[in-house]
Amino acid sequence: MKLFTYYRSSASYRVRIGLNVKGLAYESIPIHLRKGEHRAEVYRDVNAQGLVPALIDDTQRAIPQSLAILEYLDEKYPTPPLLPVSIEDRAQVRSLALAIACDIHPLNNLRVLQYLRHTLQQNEESVTAWYRHWIAEGFDAIEQSAARYSGQGRYCYGDHLSLADACLIPQWYNARLFGCDLARYPTLASICAHLESQPAFIAARPEAQPDAE
């Protein structure tokens, strides 16, 4: 399998976790976001949105969107699963994953921060405040859900790894980079400490990627 990725892309990081958890080998094709390689024609042919990641599937089509890729991997390679068995539990796991993937990450994406800086002429203090605001809005709620649903503070939902964990870790990693106050989230801190010690997660870290600078 081929994965178009960027070492610092949080959405790519999610997919790398999923691939590693399932023990799937893949070829990394780096797309350098800060150099604008995602906007080049050749990459737009792969993914019209010009975002990473994109996974080339067995039919040689590109799947954009990290959560679509994770669901694809889970349907194609069901073991170990990224979703629980019960329909009700699956809905809760997907809700946790989407609370990060829809309601935190897109607001703090590089292209949005660049719009704030360049089009809206915001200074770094204002951009950082924006970043931290959406992290706090999201993590305040996810901490409550995790406190309710995490089994022993090792995974977001119950006692098994899921889609939600693959979304949480990259967001936690970025929140730490931006100096967010993470002491407010004891359950998430416990889950992340556990997950970050796991080989599949260690190998997916930005600094472990071939294109890391």
Add this chain to the structure above:
Amino acid sequence: MKLFTYYRSSASYRVRIGLNVKGLAYESIPIHLRKGEHRAEVYRDVNAQGLVPALIDDTQRAIPQSLAILEYLDEKYPTPPLLPVSIEDRAQVRSLALAIACDIHPLNNLRVLQYLRHTLQQNEESVTAWYRHWIAEGFDAIEQSAARYSGQGRYCYGDHLSLADACLIPQWYNARLFGCDLARYPTLASICAHLESQPAFIAARPEAQPDAE
């Protein structure tokens, strides 16, 4: 089933489409976003994120997140399906849905526009430009995908209704409200004209809701 909803909420609109397509009866519980009812303690107990929609499932738990609800409905009530059969096709449909649900809608949500207005002191012209910018970024790409994958310009993917259609229509509706240039998207226009004539979609429209003003 009970659905916490707001007539103008685009994410609620998606779920209403899904419920109607599957012919499921439900009770609407309106949460007035502009009056701030979503921030009240009583609603935070339902959904810690304080966002609509939320669906109460058979175990009396709330499912937040519209796409998690639509996947839940599709697993619980499989006919008619909201996802194709083949794993590869499912991935493409989910990618289209997520391109809207992650990369357009969260940036143009009420809470984000309010942050631009109040915290960043942006005027209405700037807020409208922001809105249209993210619509154009997203729709430019989705138009390309739809042109490639739509069967006869009636659905986003192939010749069957899917999750992607349930996401497209509310976004199209809002883009029209904000005066976006929709002539640039002939395939999407054709799909939306078809879908907006269908009873399940007509009944889900904001102005058809009991809480419409």
